[in-house]
Amino acid sequence: MEFEPFLAYEASAGSGKTFNLVVRYLSLLFMGENPSSIVALTFTNKAANEMLERIILTLEELPTRSELPQISRLSGIDEATILEERPKVLARFLRSDIQISTLDKFFGRILRKFALNAGLMPTFKTVQSHHESALLERFLNEVEVSNASGALIHLSLLSDKRLSDLFTLLSALYSKYKEIDTQRYDGKNTPEESVGYAMELAHELASLVLSKPLSDRARKTMQFEHYEELLEKTWLFKPSMEYWDFKKAYEPRMDALLHEIQSAVASQMRRREVLYFKELFAVLKLYIKSRQSMATQSNELSFDDITLNVHTLLREKLESEFLYFRLDSRIKHLLLDEFQDTSVIQFDILRPLIEEIRSGVGVNEGGSFFFVGDVKQSIYRFRGGVSALFHEVAELFDVRLEPLKVNYRSKSEIVNFVNRAFEGKIKGYIPQQSPQSSCGGYVEVLLSDDLLESLCERVALLIEKGSAPEEIAILTATNKDGSAVEEVLSERGYDVVTETTARLIAQRSVRAIIEYLRYCYFGESIYRSNCAALLGIQSDQIDRIRADEVVTAVITFVRRFTIADKSALMFIEALRGYRDIEEVVFEIDRLETSSPQSDLKGIRIMTVHKSKGLEFEHVIVLDRLGTARSHNDPIVYEYEGVQLRGMHYRIKGREALDMAYAKALEAEKMASDEDQLNALYVALTRAAQSLMVIAKVKNSWFDPLELVASEQGVLEIKVQKEKPVQTEKAVNFKALHFGTQEETLRPPKEATHDYAAVQFGLALHYTLEMMGEFSTVSLEIALESTRNRFGSVLPMGAMGEIEKRIERLLSDQTFRHLTQGDRYKEQMIRHKGNLGVIDLLVRSEKGWIIIDYKSGREEEEKHRDQINRYGEAIRSSTGEETAGYLCYLLEETIEWIKCL
């Protein structure tokens, strides 16, 4: 097989998408390409990290990896040579500026480089969203200044909507406006006002109908006074009056009138649409203006701001040659993951890059473009994803499309079930194949009246059969459903892990800290009471202090009331990003960080959207607990492939009167049904071993699949090989890793004036902390991070010294002996209200071993005390043997001191 520069994989679920991306990436490396010339983009941070990890891991374990033969085939280099080259390639890779990231991060980087061209400061901050109220204020001000208040009021009246709804619509249009030909909506060709005419005809029809002998209820439906009342009538939207009670009195004249009325009403609706769009786009201009000025003034950009600015920059302001000139290195190879979720505007930004590569002339010779995706898993239409791009782009750049048909993830029963469920439902569905080796598996579809009860039964069954809780995932339609599941399972004593809306600032301990800071800042007693209530203590126990040093104040507070749970510690980390207490009290509501997952112990609960790209042994897909709500976007977008062809104003009943509108509405409905089906496809393809579908009897989410209650295969659970699982009792101390020791809760240092020595010590600790394993390879990686972080502050030769000392440690007999067992780095412990961090904690056969690294012997007494305290903490919380060592990594030698 030869390396194909232009290739795309249509990768169904579980068909080895990441595997192929990694093989492709590594082949390029072994073919001698510079890592910084390869750009690999994905959609989520999770996916980007996973890819980077897989690449490093594969490089490290290459001799035994199944990627090796594939890389050999693709690159045309024999395996022996590849293995020989491996250390060099790995070293080069780690030294380079690696370009594996999310699309948004990539765009952010470009924009930063060219910020000044875009009229922005290069120091801009990325935020999830702008201050809603501040933006609204600015917008209204803009409206006022431009004398557009009339337009805004008119718009509000036309749409019968509140300002806040209008504001939501504007922000949705903001991310789309580049696709819209706003010129078309300038209000020319507005149809004549036809309310009067319609009413006249309607009255004529009414009197004609009422002149006949007719039932009372039929007479009643013919009564209306205003146009609005007329629009409520059901008969107005019927194709003919020859129906129901009217049948007996029917005569052709009635239908003639009806159709005339209908066309008058349709014309009036069109009029309303034209006026609406005219005003809307006038107002949108002002909105965009306020959005831009907001971004420049606050120096904060949202994801949308970034994308749009990059687009303007690359497509309207700069030549692509200039882009290449400014980027550190020429992008020669582009690898795109999850391509089906790309939005039109995102692709438009990438387009010149691909065109350059495709041109294949001069410096672009030998470039490549590769993308992977699966239109069946396109579920982000609401965010602008256009799955039609997938095939369109393949055609546009003459990229060969190859389907990956084999599912390596799921057992055959699951694959067969999925094939049966989706064949004929998803357009052009190609059944997946199952390799011989993945025979077996289990699928159950059960219909239930009490979803949560059935869910609990299934969970109990899986656990009873020996499944570990973390192997079970429960997928729900909404976050709210996820919370309901979480509640019911916790109630029954199961450990659960949710990836749902648990925002950090929603956690109890964090809320208490925030209230405390508000009390310190504002001095209002309401905040003190809130804080006390959250902590379950008396208000007078809380003192107001001047919190000049926010972090220090919070640490004191956290210690005093012993609320140092994970969230609190993570929050302290987040607080470091704030200037002062003022910024904290006013900005903290916007902190979107989610709270840490509870050690990943327990049953996973998440939405189907979040589960995308993940895989679990046992999956239970739960029907929606509530009923689905159809979205009510006031605008119906009409797409033809990837092109936005038109926009229609959504008016109730309009589809019966306006063919073009009816067509657009129908297309929209089909697209949204497709999304729904795709979501189900994602849900049913997450399982490796067993899949259970719990469906409602009526109005089920699964209705489009026409599932029937069934059971296939045998529920077998391979019991995990006995891992040294810590019991709940043993983990009485908190195992944590947030940030690095140097910036967290290291006890305040003695006033040391030797700045260089302090930096050296920190860098040494940092390197040890960054090492994934105690191996030479890990050391190399860790040193790279240290160089990035401390390079500028360390004296000459310090890096070499660190490397020397750690290398000595790695070959030290005592160290090797002591570190046999499960190792935990940077463990935070809490004991008697004190927080501490243990450099290295080892769980050996005999008990716990504490190891603390030191770079100098100046304060040995203190160090001993520290170890003794840690030892006491571990011993009292676990009740097991505990030993403690100080490990001095000195210039010439390693010295060990046993403290307990």
Place this chain on the structure above:
DNA sequence: CTAAGAATATTTTTT
């Protein structure tokens, strides 16, 4: 049994 209109229940997915 049917259609109209009133009453009632329920109300996303996220880089």
Place this chain on the structure above:
DNA sequence: ATATTCTTAG
């Protein structure tokens, strides 16, 4: 706001 269910006249 909208989909579904309920009530009721014919």
